[in-house]
Amino acid sequence: MKFKLLILLLFLGWGVRAQNYAADSMRIKGIYDLALTKGEAYRWLDDLSNKVGGRLSGSPEAAMAVEWAQQVMDSFGLDSVWLQPVMVPHWVRGEEEKAAIFSEATFGREEVNVCALGGSVATSPEGLRAPVVEVRSFEELEQLGESGVRGKIVFFNTPMNAKLISTFHAYGSCVGYRVNSASRAADYGALAVIVRSMTLKIDDDPHTGVMHYRDSSKKIPAAAISTRDAERLSRALKHDPNLEFYLKMNCHVLPDVLSFNVIGEIRGSKFPDEIITVGGHLDSWDLGDGAHDDGAGCVQSMEVLRLFRESGYQPKRTIRAVLFMNEENGLRGGIKYAEEAKRLGEKHLAALESDAGGFSPRGFSVNDSVDVVEYLQSYLSLFEPYGVYMIRAGYGGADISRLKVGGTTLIGLLPDPQRYFDYHHSREDTFDKVNPRELHLGAGSMASLVYLISEYGIPKKMKKN
Amino acid sequence: MKFKLLILLLFLGWGVRAQNYAADSMRIKGIYDLALTKGEAYRWLDDLSNKVGGRLSGSPEAAMAVEWAQQVMDSFGLDSVWLQPVMVPHWVRGEEEKAAIFSEATFGREEVNVCALGGSVATSPEGLRAPVVEVRSFEELEQLGESGVRGKIVFFNTPMNAKLISTFHAYGSCVGYRVNSASRAADYGALAVIVRSMTLKIDDDPHTGVMHYRDSSKKIPAAAISTRDAERLSRALKHDPNLEFYLKMNCHVLPDVLSFNVIGEIRGSKFPDEIITVGGHLDSWDLGDGAHDDGAGCVQSMEVLRLFRESGYQPKRTIRAVLFMNEENGLRGGIKYAEEAKRLGEKHLAALESDAGGFSPRGFSVNDSVDVVEYLQSYLSLFEPYGVYMIRAGYGGADISRLKVGGTTLIGLLPDPQRYFDYHHSREDTFDKVNPRELHLGAGSMASLVYLISEYGIPKKMKKN
Numbered sequence: 001m002k003f004k005l006l007i008l009l010l011f012l013g014w015g016v017r018a019q020n021y022a023a024d025s026m027r028i029k030g031i032y033d034l035a036l037t038k039g040e041a042y043r044w045l046d047d048l049s050n051k052v053g054g055r056l057s058g059s060p061e062a063a064m065a066v067e068w069a070q071q072v073m074d075s076f077g078l079d080s081v082w083l084q085p086v087m088v089p090h091w092v093r094g095e096e097e098k099a100a101i102f103s104e105a106t107f108g109r110e111e112v113n114v115c116a117l118g119g120s121v122a123t124s125p126e127g128l129r130a131p132v133v134e135v136r137s138f139e140e141l142e143q144l145g146e147s148g149v150r151g152k153i154v155f156f157n158t159p160m161n162a163k164l165i166s167t168f169h170a171y172g173s174c175v176g177y178r179v180n181s182a183s184r185a186a187d188y189g190a191l192a193v194i195v196r197s198m199t200l201k202i203d204d205d206p207h208t209g210v211m212h213y214r215d216s217s218k219k220i221p222a223a224a225i226s227t228r229d230a231e232r233l234s235r236a237l238k239h240d241p242n243l244e245f246y247l248k249m250n251c252h253v254l255p256d257v258l259s260f261n262v263i264g265e266i267r268g269s270k271f272p273d274e275i276i277t278v279g280g281h282l283d284s285w286d287l288g289d290g291a292h293d294d295g296a297g298c299v300q301s302m303e304v305l306r307l308f309r310e311s312g313y314q315p316k317r318t319i320r321a322v323l324f325m326n327e328e329n330g331l332r333g334g335i336k337y338a339e340e341a342k343r344l345g346e347k348h349l350a351a352l353e354s355d356a357g358g359f360s361p362r363g364f365s366v367n368d369s370v371d372v373v374e375y376l377q378s379y380l381s382l383f384e385p386y387g388v389y390m391i392r393a394g395y396g397g398a399d400i401s402r403l404k405v406g407g408t409t410l411i412g413l414l415p416d417p418q419r420y421f422d423y424h425h426s427r428e429d430t431f432d433k434v435n436p437r438e439l440h441l442g443a444g445s446m447a448s449l450v451y452l453i454s455e456y457g458i459p460k461k462m463k464k465n
Numbered sequence: 466m467k468f469k470l471l472i473l474l475l476f477l478g479w480g481v482r483a484q485n486y487a488a489d490s491m492r493i494k495g496i497y498d499l500a501l502t503k504g505e506a507y508r509w510l511d512d513l514s515n516k517v518g519g520r521l522s523g524s525p526e527a528a529m530a531v532e533w534a535q536q537v538m539d540s541f542g543l544d545s546v547w548l549q550p551v552m553v554p555h556w557v558r559g560e561e562e563k564a565a566i567f568s569e570a571t572f573g574r575e576e577v578n579v580c581a582l583g584g585s586v587a588t589s590p591e592g593l594r595a596p597v598v599e600v601r602s603f604e605e606l607e608q609l610g611e612s613g614v615r616g617k618i619v620f621f622n623t624p625m626n627a628k629l630i631s632t633f634h635a636y637g638s639c640v641g642y643r644v645n646s647a648s649r650a651a652d653y654g655a656l657a658v659i660v661r662s663m664t665l666k667i668d669d670d671p672h673t674g675v676m677h678y679r680d681s682s683k684k685i686p687a688a689a690i691s692t693r694d695a696e697r698l699s700r701a702l703k704h705d706p707n708l709e710f711y712l713k714m715n716c717h718v719l720p721d722v723l724s725f726n727v728i729g730e731i732r733g734s735k736f737p738d739e740i741i742t743v744g745g746h747l748d749s750w751d752l753g754d755g756a757h758d759d760g761a762g763c764v765q766s767m768e769v770l771r772l773f774r775e776s777g778y779q780p781k782r783t784i785r786a787v788l789f790m791n792e793e794n795g796l797r798g799g800i801k802y803a804e805e806a807k808r809l810g811e812k813h814l815a816a817l818e819s820d821a822g823g824f825s826p827r828g829f830s831v832n833d834s835v836d837v838v839e840y841l842q843s844y845l846s847l848f849e850p851y852g853v854y855m856i857r858a859g860y861g862g863a864d865i866s867r868l869k870v871g872g873t874t875l876i877g878l879l880p881d882p883q884r885y886f887d888y889h890h891s892r893e894d895t896f897d898k899v900n901p902r903e904l905h906l907g908a909g910s911m912a913s914l915v916y917l918i919s920e921y922g923i924p925k926k927m928k929k930n
Binding site for chain 1: 498632851852884902
């Protein structure tokens, strides 16, 4: 009798599971169908990229972006849309930078393509001219020491590693030179640093990005140089080690500005106090229009909510789209959001970020326990028809990272990574580089995962915290 | 004793397998590393796209492409390089096509973007002007019958299905309208057909491609119309069913031309009589420069041989790169190659084609028995570090299809399919749409699979024939 009961229960269990699977599979197909045939994300991204444009924290464009995002989220019947105030830094590039190589021994004067790194101080108004010393690593800098560096410009010429299949790994192992080299070189008496742009492409576009000064170090100007000009400068230094480099930048820091995270919410029908956020960052660098970084993540996040509304799906848990302000040079929006969540005692079950470009989705990376990763992997077969084949342990995203201490499962969308750093932080990050189907497949993938977590939660005992 | 022997053999077997696995894994890493850091395919594709350009069969550019490909293959020390003669059709577009909508009831005259379909006859020199009837399917054409069609231009306005994740499936279910509609409509007395371009993108570029006439039907002109103009024409017809369409084309067929498949070979060290081919097609449509279709497949195929040479790998089996002529409008090169293989009694173990664009590789599709598919799937873990996660039953490729009767395992490279039909057969298929890392990852994937088949073969008993 007991045995028969077990069999019966097993059958019932399988039955329910199979029934759920079929229903989930149909629901997910409905989400993707809607995203691919009636997606709004691409049209929104066109507006954000081409009507608002590049939107560095504190800029008038960033303020426009806040207003624009609020209007969009107000337009499709969410339960609530609000602005979360946050003070953000306000660094401005000023006039376009100028730079040139002077080599009396060879070609005379040649202009090169540079841009100030975000947060850098300016040169003097007339610019800076000094000899150059090239290094490939911080170890080489240390070996040179003060005698090799004082009074010079240090040129960090470390290419990203092309052998790494994930360009994000290549970026991660190289970006320290952009972020930290100014203070490291200043401590040896350098006058400025120029850093090879963080991209695998050889072209004329300098790629900006954030840099930090140590409080204890002198602040010296820091610029990125295009990869082609980095190779040119390196060759020129071999022919003429006494060449000089001219650099003029008038970027500067203004007082902090009041800005906002933009938040939209559908309230959960069954567990309204369990929140799942889906987000990207609304600010971008100023050189391009920030279409891939991270306009794509913003419109995809809003699209998740719109797809739920349009498909008539009422989530069991509360779903929030959060467009974070100031990821690029401060993370103030992400920090503020997590602080407020803690202050209000909100329970954030999971947070999903899209901040790796609007390319064809390939999977998700999950920052939580092995048990949670495996639990989410059990959904993989539901995603495979859509080319999403990988759920693995890994990084969630910068904006959501501060929710970690509250035990939130952090998840990052993993799009195809090959093209991202061709555009990242440069004037090439523009709307025309985004493909509507790739963008909408990403939105559909995010909505489908959020749907599953909303329906079934994440077992608490599996979580790290 | 017997049991112990069994255990011993199992251990030895596992040992060999593990040793092989480690060696294969390192060899494959070496192939990808080389492709990503010293790949030549992208530079070759630049030459083919920008120095040779569009290269429709029979054109001077196609002849230049043959010469160029032979020179490239002669440049890196293959065992032999040769040209295989084949007579190919020679259709020429002539002057740029003209088309307009005339609607006295609404806007007067509006020009629209069209191009002749490959193989179409011309209109009369002064062009053709007639009323239009729109259909969405052959069933609708039949329902209209002769009374609804005679004396009119039939407008086939069937969009590709955006819900299909593989754009190739969407294309496959729609391309029949491009290929067959002229004769179907002519049988009801139509004067011409205009067919909605085979793309999911809404833009102004008409997409050409091959069409066929039935011998028994009257030959009427056939043109593709851009998707945006297809939607415009459809709207205009709703407002004014009596509008007229003007079409002028002076394309025509010239006598067949002598052309060539271009073949390069590394002779196998152990099983020289077992041949593995890797190929793409050298001809392209004339509107763009044929970078994705199929310049990419050609340079990747040559790159497979070059990667073997540069890495010092001596294949056990014979590896051939075959650049087929005339895939687009005749398949004469593919037919000729298979005929010659049969005549010479060559044993073609496997044939791998890349003809789906130079995008990030995702997998391979295999046209052979389930056993062979599963056998090749056992290699998947070797590919996963490189983002290649899928080996499935499916289509090999048009050029290699005629080798099927000889029992050859046919394999197609599966790149990410989302962008391909944005460019396919239109003026947008140009070199700037190709990303070097994506192209080189494809070449590395092809070389790695060819390496494995060259080392271990494919068990004969598994094969269909």
